[in-house]
Amino acid sequence: MSGSLASRLVPTALFVVAIVFPLAVDNPYLVSVVVTAYVTAIAVYGLDVLLGYTGQLSLAHAGFFGIGGYTVGVLTADHGFSFWTALPVALALTVALAHLIGLAALRTRHDYFAIFTLAVGVMIVIVIDRWAEVTGGTDGLIGIPPPPAIGPLRFDTLTTQYYLALAFLLLTIYVVWALVHSLVGRTFLAVRNSEDLARAVGIDAGRTHQLSFVISAALAGLGGSLYAVFLGYIGPAMGNVQMTFMMLVYLMIGGVASLAGPLVGTLLVMGLMQALQAFNEYQMMVLGPILVVVIIFFPHGLAGQGRRLAERLTVGRAGDAAAR
Amino acid sequence: MTLFFQQLVNGIALGSVYALVALGLTLVYGVLKVPNFAHGALYTAGAYVAYVVLTGLGYPYVVAVVAAMAVVALLGAAMEWVVFRPLEGKSPVHAMIAALGVLFFLEGAADVIWGPDFRQVPTPLDGVVSVAGVNITEQRVLVVIAAIATMSGLYWLLKRTLVGMSIEAMAQDREGALLVGIDTRRVALITFAISGVLAAVAGSLIAPLVLVFPTMGAVIVLKAFVIVILGGMGSVPGAIVGGYLLALAETMAGTYVAFAFSELIAFALLVLVLVVKPTGLFAKGV
Numbered sequence: 001m002s003g004s005l006a007s008r009l010v011p012t013a014l015f016v017v018a019i020v021f022p023l024a025v026d027n028p029y030l031v032s033v034v035v036t037a038y039v040t041a042i043a044v045y046g047l048d049v050l051l052g053y054t055g056q057l058s059l060a061h062a063g064f065f066g067i068g069g070y071t072v073g074v075l076t077a078d079h080g081f082s083f084w085t086a087l088p089v090a091l092a093l094t095v096a097l098a099h100l101i102g103l104a105a106l107r108t109r110h111d112y113f114a115i116f117t118l119a120v121g122v123m124i125v126i127v128i129d130r131w132a133e134v135t136g137g138t139d140g141l142i143g144i145p146p147p148p149a150i151g152p153l154r155f156d157t158l159t160t161q162y163y164l165a166l167a168f169l170l171l172t173i174y175v176v177w178a179l180v181h182s183l184v185g186r187t188f189l190a191v192r193n194s195e196d197l198a199r200a201v202g203i204d205a206g207r208t209h210q211l212s213f214v215i216s217a218a219l220a221g222l223g224g225s226l227y228a229v230f231l232g233y234i235g236p237a238m239g240n241v242q243m244t245f246m247m248l249v250y251l252m253i254g255g256v257a258s259l260a261g262p263l264v265g266t267l268l269v270m271g272l273m274q275a276l277q278a279f280n281e282y283q284m285m286v287l288g289p290i291l292v293v294v295i296i297f298f299p300h301g302l303a304g305q306g307r308r309l310a311e312r313l314t315v316g317r318a319g320d321a322a323a324r
Numbered sequence: 325m326t327l328f329f330q331q332l333v334n335g336i337a338l339g340s341v342y343a344l345v346a347l348g349l350t351l352v353y354g355v356l357k358v359p360n361f362a363h364g365a366l367y368t369a370g371a372y373v374a375y376v377v378l379t380g381l382g383y384p385y386v387v388a389v390v391a392a393m394a395v396v397a398l399l400g401a402a403m404e405w406v407v408f409r410p411l412e413g414k415s416p417v418h419a420m421i422a423a424l425g426v427l428f429f430l431e432g433a434a435d436v437i438w439g440p441d442f443r444q445v446p447t448p449l450d451g452v453v454s455v456a457g458v459n460i461t462e463q464r465v466l467v468v469i470a471a472i473a474t475m476s477g478l479y480w481l482l483k484r485t486l487v488g489m490s491i492e493a494m495a496q497d498r499e500g501a502l503l504v505g506i507d508t509r510r511v512a513l514i515t516f517a518i519s520g521v522l523a524a525v526a527g528s529l530i531a532p533l534v535l536v537f538p539t540m541g542a543v544i545v546l547k548a549f550v551i552v553i554l555g556g557m558g559s560v561p562g563a564i565v566g567g568y569l570l571a572l573a574e575t576m577a578g579t580y581v582a583f584a585f586s587e588l589i590a591f592a593l594l595v596l597v598l599v600v601k602p603t604g605l606f607a608k609g610v
Contacts (some may be wrong), residue, residue, distance in 0.1 A: 057417050059424075104599055111359045111557075112598075114420050115549045118361070119594050122546060241542075245428050248421055285436055288429025295422045296410045 022162045037270040038165040039226040042172045044250050044262035046219025052257030054212040055192035060117040063124035064217040066239020068094050068224030073141040073234050083147035083229050094221030102213040121241050128236045140235030249287050252294050255303025329458045335575035337464040340471030343567030344526035346551040348519030354495030354558035355515045358416050361423040364541025365430035366520050370396045370527025371536045375445050385448035392528040393521045400520025404513050434538035442535040467529045474525050495558050550590045
């Protein structure tokens with residue numbers, strides 16, 4: 001099948017491009033944009049786990065991104081932790097908080113869940129904003145040190161940080177891929193498509209939603225932790241609802257419930273936004289209608305369009321073969 | 325005791341605004357079954373239209389309020405027509421995400437047109453009414469009277485006119501409404517326009533008492549969601565009672581407990597409601 005050959009070739013080619021990219025491109029600014037896109041994409045994969053595979057819209061997603069980022073930021077910049085010890089703490093905290101919030105939030109579904117998580121998201125930002133003695137308040141945190149070296153591996157240059165971000169991104173994609181293709185992933189889809197039906201075949205829908213929510217938040221926390229350490233400074237805006245909105249834009253444009261969608265959408269939109277910095281002022285005014293158009297006309301995003309194109313090609317070829 | 329009555333009056337004024345915003349949200353939820361996250365932007369739009377008509381064009385306050393109602397009604401109707409109608413019959417998640425798109429578009433537009441800074445709308449009524457030692461600004465009196473008049477008008481519309489009855493019918497049973505010959509699309513359009521009018525009345529009335537800025541609707545719409553969940557999604561009396569109750573709870577807690585505490589009440593209530601009874605305390609049984 002040419003389809004499966006292409007589906008092997010394309011990722012391999014992209015992987016090679018990703019590896020040589022920082023060596024071939026002599027533009028530190030561009031490389032740093034891609035690093036930011038990679039770590040943001042990790043959080044977008046988290047959003048996709050929840051929205052794409054169990055069908056719930058969490059508006060607190062950037063809140064968990066913020067919790068991850070601030071935990072790493074506060075521990076490394078103010079308390080002398082190394083990134084490598086701060087990261088597990090940040091992940092544990094995100095998971096614990098997500099579990100608690102999930103217990104309350106997942107008593108609801110769909111619209112009520114979205115409203116409840118919106119309130120949670122706003123509360124997280126209020127806490128970050130007001131708890132100034134720890135978080136730095138509206139001024140944010142500066143001076144977050146880069147990850148210290150592990151043995152011979154040093155992470156104090158942009159190129160090495162790029163490879164670290166890429167490694168975490170690939171790990172995330174692998175985890176999401178393995179999840180989606182596991183029995184757990186099937187139960188996610190079953191619960192998304194019909195909760196009643198899923199219950200009827202013996203799936204514990206409550207636990208499935210809870211698991212999806214916690215995994216989703218954990219990826220947001222991981223993305224946020226890396227975002228903080230690579231940028232070196234953070235502000236409360238990284239946790240607000242506007243950030244969740246941006247992640248939704250990346251996800252919907254790239255394509256929901258697809259393995260490539262979150263990365264494609266994040267790279268494309270972040271790249272375009274950097275290229276069109278002159279229009280920064282109009283960013284929200286432009287992205288809002290784009291999101292609406294995507295939802296109405298291309299609800300499966302670029303990945304969905306790509307899949308449809310591939311299907312049309314294979315079907316066309318199969319038709320030719322049958323005619324012969 | 326004077327302080328208590330003073331705060332009672334302030335709470336009623338704030339409650340009038342909460343109730344108006346929550347009413348629009350609950351009406352739209354009734355017909356669309358989707359939480360309109362962009363509703364706060366309609367409230368903001370009402371405040372900005374009043375600001376432009378008053379300070380930019382120099383017309384009297386009454387004209388500003390009426391202009392705000394007209395412009396935001398059109399904005400609401402346009403939202404239904406352009407964004408929500410094409411999403412009819414699709415997953416509600418799509419409509420929720422689209423509503424966020426509209427919200428950020430409108431906030432972004434306000435930011436581009438007027439900038440992020442706070443604007444002040446001059447108070448047309450700067451007098452103070454004193455009743456038994458309680459001082460009430462005339463603007464607050466106006467807020468309460470206008471809100472009650474608007475709510476009475478809405479009650480009349482819903483109970484006495486064909487359009488209003490169609491809205492209630494559609495909220496109860498969309499297919500049933502379609503079966504008895506109600507043009508559900510037209511009703512949805514009108515409901516959005518009405519929700520725009522209610523938001524505009526709230527926004528233009530409160531504008532002289534608060535600061536006007538692009539994201540001024542964000543917090544109030546969150547409170548409106550709490551009110552609507554408390555009162556039952558789609559319930560009109562629930563939105564009114566809930567609006568006044570939340571505002572009174574906030575002003576009283578702000579006076580007698582701690583000011584910083586007052587804005588957390590809405591969130592605490594929301595968590596409480598969801599933990600106790602996720603479908604809303606006064607929600608009607610299906």
